Amino acid sequence: MIKEGIGLGTMFYGTGYGNGFPDVSKAEAVLRADGKVAVHTGATEVGQGAKTAMTQIACEVLGLKVNDIILISEDTSNMPDSGTAAASRQTYNTGNAVKKTCEDLREKIKEEAKLKLNLNTDIGLKLKDGYVYVETLPEKSIALKDLAKDKSLKIKGSFTAQTTEMDPETGQGAPYWPYTFGACAVKVSVDTLTGEVNVLKAVFTQDVGRAINPSLVEGQMDGGFSMALGYALLEDINVDNGKIKNDSFTNYLIPTSLDMIDIDNILIEDPENTAPYGAKGVGEPVMIPVTPAILNAIYDAVKVRITEIPVTPSQVLKELNKSKK
Amino acid sequence: MSYDVVGKNIIRVDGLSKVTGKATYPQDISMDNMLYGKTLRSIKPHAYINVDISKALNLEGVKAVLTAKDVPGKNHHGVLFKDHEVFCEKKVRRIGDPIAFVVAETEEIAENALDKIKVEYDEIEPIFDPIKAMDKDSPKVHDSSNIVYHYKLRQGNIDEGFKNCEKIVENEYKTSRTDHAFLQPEAGISYIDKEGRYAVCVATQYPHYDRLEIAEALGVKEEKVRVINAAVGGAFGGREDITLQIHLALAAMKLKRPIKAVYSRKESFNAHCKRHPLIMKYKTGADKQGNLIALKAEIIGDTGAYASWAINVLRKAGVHATGPYEIPNVEVDSIAVYTNNPFSGAMRGFGATQIPIAHEQQMDMLAESLGLDPLTIRMKNIFTKGSKTSTGQILKESVPLDKCLAEIDKKMNFTQSYKGGVKE
Numbered sequence: 001m002i003k004e005g006i007g008l009g010t011m012f013y014g015t016g017y018g019n020g021f022p023d024v025s026k027a028e029a030v031l032r033a034d035g036k037v038a039v040h041t042g043a044t045e046v047g048q049g050a051k052t053a054m055t056q057i058a059c060e061v062l063g064l065k066v067n068d069i070i071l072i073s074e075d076t077s078n079m080p081d082s083g084t085a086a087a088s089r090q091t092y093n094t095g096n097a098v099k100k101t102c103e104d105l106r107e108k109i110k111e112e113a114k115l116k117l118n119l120n121t122d123i124g125l126k127l128k129d130g131y132v133y134v135e136t137l138p139e140k141s142i143a144l145k146d147l148a149k150d151k152s153l154k155i156k157g158s159f160t161a162q163t164t165e166m167d168p169e170t171g172q173g174a175p176y177w178p179y180t181f182g183a184c185a186v187k188v189s190v191d192t193l194t195g196e197v198n199v200l201k202a203v204f205t206q207d208v209g210r211a212i213n214p215s216l217v218e219g220q221m222d223g224g225f226s227m228a229l230g231y232a233l234l235e236d237i238n239v240d241n242g243k244i245k246n247d248s249f250t251n252y253l254i255p256t257s258l259d260m261i262d263i264d265n266i267l268i269e270d271p272e273n274t275a276p277y278g279a280k281g282v283g284e285p286v287m288i289p290v291t292p293a294i295l296n297a298i299y300d301a302v303k304v305r306i307t308e309i310p311v312t313p314s315q316v317l318k319e320l321n322k323s324k325k
Numbered sequence: 326m327s328y329d330v331v332g333k334n335i336i337r338v339d340g341l342s343k344v345t346g347k348a349t350y351p352q353d354i355s356m357d358n359m360l361y362g363k364t365l366r367s368i369k370p371h372a373y374i375n376v377d378i379s380k381a382l383n384l385e386g387v388k389a390v391l392t393a394k395d396v397p398g399k400n401h402h403g404v405l406f407k408d409h410e411v412f413c414e415k416k417v418r419r420i421g422d423p424i425a426f427v428v429a430e431t432e433e434i435a436e437n438a439l440d441k442i443k444v445e446y447d448e449i450e451p452i453f454d455p456i457k458a459m460d461k462d463s464p465k466v467h468d469s470s471n472i473v474y475h476y477k478l479r480q481g482n483i484d485e486g487f488k489n490c491e492k493i494v495e496n497e498y499k500t501s502r503t504d505h506a507f508l509q510p511e512a513g514i515s516y517i518d519k520e521g522r523y524a525v526c527v528a529t530q531y532p533h534y535d536r537l538e539i540a541e542a543l544g545v546k547e548e549k550v551r552v553i554n555a556a557v558g559g560a561f562g563g564r565e566d567i568t569l570q571i572h573l574a575l576a577a578m579k580l581k582r583p584i585k586a587v588y589s590r591k592e593s594f595n596a597h598c599k600r601h602p603l604i605m606k607y608k609t610g611a612d613k614q615g616n617l618i619a620l621k622a623e624i625i626g627d628t629g630a631y632a633s634w635a636i637n638v639l640r641k642a643g644v645h646a647t648g649p650y651e652i653p654n655v656e657v658d659s660i661a662v663y664t665n666n667p668f669s670g671a672m673r674g675f676g677a678t679q680i681p682i683a684h685e686q687q688m689d690m691l692a693e694s695l696g697l698d699p700l701t702i703r704m705k706n707i708f709t710k711g712s713k714t715s716t717g718q719i720l721k722e723s724v725p726l727d728k729c730l731a732e733i734d735k736k737m738n739f740t741q742s743y744k745g746g747v748k749e
Contacts, residue, residue: 006737008699009685010726012649012708013677019640044530045339046560052338059330066335076536076552077522084531086565086671166644166716171478171657174718175644181708181726185737203736205729215334227561227673236501237599242370242420242451242665247594254506266732270725277331280723284674291678292685296699299689308499309682 001192004200007297009289010183014176015281016089020165023089024158025097026080029058029105031153035130035145037062037105038070042082043094045073048283049216050090054098056212057276061102062109063127080156088281091212092178093161095276101157108155112147162274178272180280181207184225184289188297192320195313197233197298203264204290209272209280217282221265224286230255232291234310339556348556351527352512356583359514360388362576363435363586364569365425365442366595367417370665371451371464374417374444376424381441386434388580390442391426395575398544402567404534404670406632408467411542411571416449418466419630419665421595426572428584451665455604455627458662466630466663473628474636476643478657480715486619486654490610494690498605498683502627505672509558510593515573516583523550523574528557530564542571543578550574562671563597566633598633598670601626601661603642603679609687615695615702619654622646622683626661626669626676633670635661642676647715648684649726650706655715698743700734 016023027041039058045051051071058069072079082094110122113132117140119125126135133141147153166173187201204221211217234253238245246252271278291309299305304319342348367374378390393400393414400414401407413422425442429435450464457463458471465471487493513527523543529535532552540547557564569586576584588596606623624642628635643659659676672678692702707726713719734740 006739006742007689008703008733008737008739009681010649010703010707010730011677011681012645012726013674014641014644018637018644042531042533044532044554044557044560046530046557046564049337052335055338056330056333056335060328063329066330066338071338074532074554076532076550081533084534084565085560086530086562087675169477169479171476171643172480172717175640175716178723179708179714179720181649181724181729183726183729183733185733185739187737201737203733205732207723207725207729209723210332212331213335214332216337224673228678230506231501231503231678235503235506237504237594237667239453239502239666242453242667244420244594244667247591249506249590252504252506252594264736266729268725268728268732270723270728272723277328278723279331284677287673288678288681289685292681295682295686296689299686305496305686305690307496307686309501 002189003192003301004187004189005297005301006185006187007293007300008185009293009296011285011288013180013285013288015092015178015180016087016161016163016176018163018175020163023083023093023161023163025082025094026158027097027101028080028156029101031105031109031144031148033145033148035143035148036068036070037064038072039098040072040079041094041098042079043073043090044085046085048220049213050085052216053091053095053212057095057098058102061099062106063129068130088283088285091279091281092275093159095279096159097157099276100159101155104157105153105155108153109147112153113142116142116147178275178280180282180285182285182289184293186293186297188294188301190298190301190316192302195316197311197316199229199261199294202261205266205268206282206286207268207270208282209275210269210278211267212277212279214267217267218265220282221286222263225263225290226255226260228287228290229259232294232309232311236310350509350558351514351555352587354514354526356514356516359583359585360428360430360580361432361435362426362428362572362584363439364423364572365439367413367420367422367424369417369446369448370420372417372446372448373415374413374424374446377443378425381427381438384434384438384441386430387427387438389428389576391575396542398542402538402542402571403632404565404634405636408631419667421667426576428576428580453664453666455625455662455664458664466665471663473632473661473663474639476640476659478643478655478715481654483619483621483654483656487610490618491613492691492694493608493610494687495608500603500679500682502602503600504594505561505563507559507561507563510588510590511568511596512587513569513573514583514585515577517577517581518551523577524553525570525574526553526555527570528555528564530560535567535570538567539571539574543574561673565671566598568596598668600672601628601638601669601676605683607683607687609691611691611695615697615705617650617652617706620647620652621656624659627664627666628661629664629666629668631668633668635669638676642680644716645677645680648681649708651708651712652715698739700730700739704730
């Protein structure tokens with residue numbers, strides 16, 4: 001018999017290395033002779049969208065288009081250290097470093113423009129589309145490439161997240177910042193004859209602070225969901241006496257596109273004051289509430305509580321048989 | 326406030342090169358005069374070893390067989406503790422530990438040479454069960470206790486708290502050891518660049534830290550090493566620890582020729598870390614209205630043969646053990662333990678992904694026993710602006726969990742479909 005159930009999972013996640021360990025990101029921004037800005041930063045693109053997010057932040061600060069930012073983030077001989085691409089920390093930490101560095105570059109550009117344009121002050125100057133101009137008199141302007149012609153402008157900056165070391169006996173302290181929140185609800189079907197579980201519907205709400213790029217956040221949510229689906233129902237390397245039994249995709253099964261459903265992804269925006277444009281990290285949070293939602297939905301469907309993952313068909317049948325006795 | 330670029334769906338800047346196949350992943354790179362490297366790995370989980378490479382060295386086309394003796398700097402690495410050896414010198418601690426790196430003219434010769442290396446294993450009693458591994462008398466994976474880390478969280482009065490509960494639920498939960506299963510297995514190439522630096526081109530999460538670890542093993546200054554991060558085909562925490570970076574750089578240093586290595590999927594599974602499997606004993610209690618009063622959790626994480634990020638993972642698990650709820654009385658013990666299993670490290674969520682398998686099922690069980698629906702019991706207890714976490718941290722802004730749940734209820738009707746905590 002096919003039975004259906006719904007289940008809910010909620011989560012919070014503290015960003016960063018944590019526990020007072022110095023969580024530092026560095027960046028350098030250079031106005032080049034062609035009027036483009038090179039941003040050097042060690043944020044690795046692991047597929048999460050770091051390159052795009054950093055580029056968007058730099059664009060926003062400097063009033064430039066995406067093609068006018070040259071992001072350099074591949075070679076240790078040519079970029080400062082921005083920490084690891086982990087702990088959901090790049091958007092928050094390196095995003096802050098890039099924002100701060102570009103803001104300092106913007107001020108330096110305004111100062112130079114003031115001199116070149118024979119102005120009394122840099123107040124009221126604006127950067128847009130490769131020009132610096134007086135907002136109240138836009139004809140009074142100079143192109144960034146003309147500013148950088150005989151002098152390259154270069155700024156270095158860094159950002160350190162606020163965390164404190166916890167007390168070793170009580171664990172009290174402020175170990176991470178910021179925290180990201182989320183919830184997921186799913187509807188599943190459980191075949192009581194075969195033990196097969198299928199996810200039929202999902203609503204996924206993710207706190208993002210503010211989304212730098214909503215499509216990329218949704219991509220993360222889809223990816224996190226699929227990884228959590230595998231975690232809940234399929235994945236185990238199956239170690240026997242220290243040996244990995246499932247060491248290929250023949251027997252280590254992960255979800256495929258055929259296992260995925262259309263997820264109703266909902267971004268919840270509530271900007272975080274210390275974050276770049278309010279943006280929090282979501283790379284890990286998007287995986288966390290999904291597996292417990294599936295487990296709770298299985299219970300709702302067949303009234304057996306499964307406390308060990310992955311919930312394979314044979315385990316479902318085992319638990320169903322136990323509950324009949 | 327609205328922005329010009331922030332908040333816009335800008336097309337991923339690295340997207341075109343990836344969908345057209347133009348992005349360069351490390352295994353796409355070949356160089357003139359290039360050699361190939363293959364790693365010999367332990368087939369025993371716990372043993373003293375004696376390695377004889379002479380036959381492999383004599384094979385035509387073999388240029389070098391690197392072992393612990395060939396590491397000029399420190400024969401170690403590790404993201405936190407330096408408990409990994411670049412090549413195991415006296416003892417292996419898990420199946421898959423690297424023992425030697427063969428460098429040859431072709432991949433085939435390197436592969437054949439692996440069979441010619443003689444390793445004598447003098448087996449030691451292994452330990453696979455993290456709970457047994459905590460015993461004083463259990464076999465030791467490293468020199469001292471197998472307990473790597475113990476995080477303690479204490480808030481309020483746990484005994485008093487449980488006395489004041491209307492309902493208490495208790496359960497033990499277990500999570501599996503999983504792989505990141507990123508699309509692109511480990512690969513890399515190392516060479517000496519024009520400036521005389523040891524260049525290592527790989528796919529990594531943290532190029533600067535790799536540079537530091539490579540430099541330390543080579544016994545050179547950091548400036549003498551250059552890490553170039555090619556396109557990264559997924560990571561999820563599985564590219565935090567060193568795998569082939571140091572082996573490649575050592576070979577380039579010794580032979581002054583470019584060296585390339587590409588792991589098979591099977592080797593990839595055996596080379597990088599796994600998600601920590603956790604055993605979680607949970608006891609959660611609430612009053613008649615469904616307000617959480619007390620939570621006690623014991624979490625044991627099997628970190629396998631090496632610590633990697635075990636401390637940070639079990640710390641994160643412990644800090645997040647309550648779930649996103651205000652609970653006045655909390656006692657959490659979160660412990661990381663060495664065993665002779667494959668080593669555990671970073672993986673998406675870092676301990677915080679395992680924990681809700683427990684706390685979220687506890688919530689539903691409490692709800693059912695109190696005649697509440699799953700959403701209502703959460704709404705009563707979730708963090709809101711101004712809440713204090715169980716570590717005493719004030720959440721002063723941006724805590725929109727109530728909004729997240731309200732949106733979900735609109736679409737899934739938890740409060741309507743459950744009546745008196747029981748679904749129609």
